[in-house]
Each structure stands twice: as structure tokens, then as C-alpha cells.
Amino acid sequence: MSTQHTYRVIVRGTWAGLTDVARERMLAGVEQHGLAAMAFTEEGSLTYDRALKHFSFRYVVVSDAGDGPEMACAIAEDRAETELRGRGYGHGELRSTATDMDTMKINYKGRRASGAE
Numbered sequence: 001m002s003t004q005h006t007y008r009v010i011v012r013g014t015w016a017g018l019t020d021v022a023r024e025r026m027l028a029g030v031e032q033h034g035l036a037a038m039a040f041t042e043e044g045s046l047t048y049d050r051a052l053k054h055f056s057f058r059y060v061v062v063s064d065a066g067d068g069p070e071m072a073c074a075i076a077e078d079r080a081e082t083e084l085r086g087r088g089y090g091h092g093e094l095r096s097t098a099t100d101m102d103t104m105k106i107n108y109k110g111r112r113a114s115g116a117e
Contacts, residue, residue: 005065005102007072008040011057011080017090018052026052026089044079055091057083061098069098 018026026033030050039045040058048055059076073096084091 003065004062005072005100007061007063007069007076007098007100009059009061009069009072009076009096009098011044011059011073011076011094011096012054013056013080013094014054014092015048015052015090016092019088019090022088022090023052025087044076044083046083065100065102069100072098072100 026048027050030048033047034049035047037045038047038058040060042060044057044059046055046057057076057080059079061072061075063071063075076098077094077096080094
């Protein structure tokens with residue numbers, strides 16, 4: 001059994017071919033999908049603004065460490081495509097970046113310098 005790592009993945013894209021109905025529905029919920037809604041979750045959090053040009057999803061993906069961040073990105077992009085298709089939202093090409101939370105180095109220098117431990 002291989003080691004599992006936890007990745008934080010951001011999937012970005014551009015809206016394309018949105019129907020009038022989809023636009024109305026998105027604009028009605030724009031407040032719930034703004035900057036305050038940004039959170040990394042397994043289900044993913046969708047953020048976009050009133051301009052309806054770009055969007056992003058934030059995901060937590062757990063996968064085999066041997067598969068690396070590329071697999072985490074592929075899993076997150078698949079989740080995003082499934083979600084967008086289910087909502088009837090058209091989009092262009094998706095791009096993603098992943099951070100391996102299990103190998104991330106934490107810098108404590110700033111905390112020590114301020115006297116906190």
C-alpha cells in the first residue's frame with residue numbers, strides 16, 4: 001500500500017457558451033460564490049464574480065504520493081468538469097495547480113522573531 005498525501009488544488013477556467021438561464025442563475029448566486037466563499041474542501045468551492053469571465057474551484061484531494069501532484073490535478077479537474085456539466089455551465093480549458101500539504105515546509109522564523117512559540 002502506498003502512502004497517501006493531501007493536496008490543495010486550484011482549478012481555474014474561463015466561462016464559455018453560457019446560456020441566458022445559466023447567467024441569470026449564476027448572477028442570482030454571485031454573493032455566495034465570491035472571495036468570502038474560498039475554501040479548500042473535498043467537494044470543492046466554486047468562486048466567480050459578477051463579470052462572469054473567469055472562475056476557480058478549490059479542492060482537497062487525497063491520492064497516492066507516488067502519483068504526484070499531476071494526479072491530484074487530474075482528479076480535481078475531473079471533479080470540476082462534472083460539477084460544471086451538472087449545473088449546465090459551459091467553460092473553456094481548465095488549468096490547475098497543486099500543493100502537497102504533506103511535504104510543505106513551514107517557516108517558523110517569523111513567529112520566533114516576534115516572541116511567539
